[in-house]
Amino acid sequence: MVLPVRTQAKYWGISTLIFLAAMWLLGDVLLPFIVAGGIAYLLDPIADRLERMGFSRVMATVTISVAALLVFTLLVLAVIPVLVQQLIALVNAAPEIAKQLQGFLMAHFPSITDETSTIRQTLADIGAAVQAHGAELANTLIGSVFGVINAVVFLVVVPVVAFYLLLDWDKMVARIDALLPRDHAPVIRQLAGEANRVMAAFVRGQLSVCLVLGGYYAIALVLAGLQFGLIVGAIAGAITFIPYIGALIGGALAIGLAFYQFWGEWFSIGIVVGIFALGQFLEGNIITPRLVGNSVGLHPVWLLFALSAFGAVFGFVGLLVAVPVAAVVGVIIRFLIGQYQASRLYTGYAGTQPVPEGMMDEGKDRA
Numbered sequence: 174m175v176l177p178v179r180t181q182a183k184y185w186g187i188s189t190l191i192f193l194a195a196m197w198l199l200g201d202v203l204l205p206f207i208v209a210g211g212i213a214y215l216l217d218p219i220a221d222r223l224e225r226m227g228f229s230r231v232m233a234t235v236t237i238s239v240a241a242l243l244v245f246t247l248l249v250l251a252v253i254p255v256l257v258q259q260l261i262a263l264v265n266a267a268p269e270i271a272k273q274l275q276g277f278l279m280a281h282f283p284s285i286t287d288e289t290s291t292i293r294q295t296l297a298d299i300g301a302a303v304q305a306h307g308a309e310l311a312n313t314l315i316g317s318v319f320g321v322i323n324a325v326v327f328l329v330v331v332p333v334v335a336f337y338l339l340l341d342w343d344k345m346v347a348r349i350d351a352l353l354p355r356d357h358a359p360v361i362r363q364l365a366g367e368a369n370r371v372m373a374a375f376v377r378g379q380l381s382v383c384l385v386l387g388g389y390y391a392i393a394l395v396l397a398g399l400q401f402g403l404i405v406g407a408i409a410g411a412i413t414f415i416p417y418i419g420a421l422i423g424g425a426l427a428i429g430l431a432f433y434q435f436w437g438e439w440f441s442i443g444i445v446v447g448i449f450a451l452g453q454f455l456e457g458n459i460i461t462p463r464l465v466g467n468s469v470g471l472h473p474v475w476l477l478f479a480l481s482a483f484g485a486v487f488g489f490v491g492l493l494v495a496v497p498v499a500a501v502v503g504v505i506i507r508f509l510i511g512q513y514q515a516s517r518l519y520t521g522y523a524g525t526q527p528v529p530e531g532m533m534d535e536g537k538d539r540a
Contacts, residue, residue, distance in 0.1 A: 176371045196487045196494065207493050209334035214240075215377060216335075217342045238332070349422045350447070364504050372500040378464040379414055385460055386452055393448045394427060398441065400428075400434055409449075415480065420456075424449040475499060 193313055196203065279388035353361050387410015394402030409423025431445035480497035483491030503504070513519050 178361065201490075203489050204493075205330045206334055209331045209338055211493065213338035213342055214335055216339055218373075218377075220225055220342070221350060222340055230340060230343070234336060237339065238336055242332075255279070289338075297364055303315060360443040360508075364501075364508055367508075368497075368501045368504045371504060372497055375500065376496060378451070381464045382456065382460055383410050383413050386413050386465075387456075388421065389452060392446065393452075394445065397444045397448060399431060401430060405430065410451075415477070418477075420449075424453075427446075472503075475503065 217238055219234040220230065223236060224230060228236065246523065326336075350358075350362070389408055390409045391403050392405025394406050399405065405423070406429045408426065409420075409448070412422055413420065427445055427449060428442075431442045435441035435445075476496070476499055479495040479502075480492060483495040483498065487494070
């Protein structure tokens with residue numbers, strides 16, 4: 174006998190509240206396990222492909238782990254120190270950039286030389302604040318990452334948990350499937366499959382987009398001679414994950430630095446502008462359609478709302494789970510809309526029952 178809808182809604186509502194309460198109370202504890210789960214989820218298709226090539230699950234997991242360790246070591250030794258160095262140099266150069274901007278504005282807009290000018294006071298305050306806290310800001314930005322994700326936990330617990338999750342991923346999925354309520358198992362499988370398709374297409378595709386664009390911007394800006402081009406390219410590529418915002422922030426930062434460094438050299442400034450214009454064209458017309466696809470089902474506005482809401486309520490953990498939750502909620506909403514449009518509440522009696530011939534003849538006579 175199927176449970177009443179009200180009883181089912183109560184149970185599922187309690188489960189949702191427990192999930193949200195766990196994120197609220199155990200966010201810092203759950204963080205390494207959520208990160209490890211995300212890594213295992215992203216690498217599972219690679220492990221499945223290796224299994225189809227003849228590897229055992231253990232050998233596939235070990236192979237992926239060794240490759241990931243080599244890539245991580247390469248990043249730590251070759252790339253990350255350069256990025257950190259450029260970030261600190263960029264923040265330390267910010268006071269001089271502010272002074273140059275203030276001098277330019279005073280030369281071209283003499284009205285701001287008035288000490289009562291709001292623009293002048295604002296520029297002075299910004300310059301003083303940056304000069305006083307520039308190095309501190311850089312150290313805080315770098316240190317906060319390791320403060321949130323505890324370096325020891327990240328370097329030890331996350332890889333170990335990710336290894337075991339990847340090793341037993343298929344078994345865990347089968348176990349969860351066996352625990353589904355039998356009356357609703359087909360529908361839940363359908364919704365879970367759709368959510369997995371949406372999330373996999375978006376997350377894996379968008380990460381690929383970030384890597385491709387970050388590499389393109391970094392290499393192109395360095396070749397263009399832009400100071401701090403490597404860190405600007407890395408920032409622009411990383412925040413491409415956020416719709417619209419990433420392109421605006423990355424482009425504004427690079428073009429602003431180009432004006433500061435190449436003022437009067439309009440060709441060099443034009444090259445930097447052209448790099449970002451070409452990057453946006455490639456992203457919108459080639460890279461994103463090929464790597465993410467056009468039918469993902471995660472609207473940028475919905476994604477921005479999910480990131481903002483979960484980030485504000487649950488902090489960094491909320492940002493990590495925002496995309497999966499947004500994908501699941503989007504799939505459920507589309508399913509409910511489909512159920513509604515197929516119901517009598519939407520179609521009415523006219524949509525489910527043919528009109529008797531006598532009523533049709535009566536209507537013709539009245540017309």
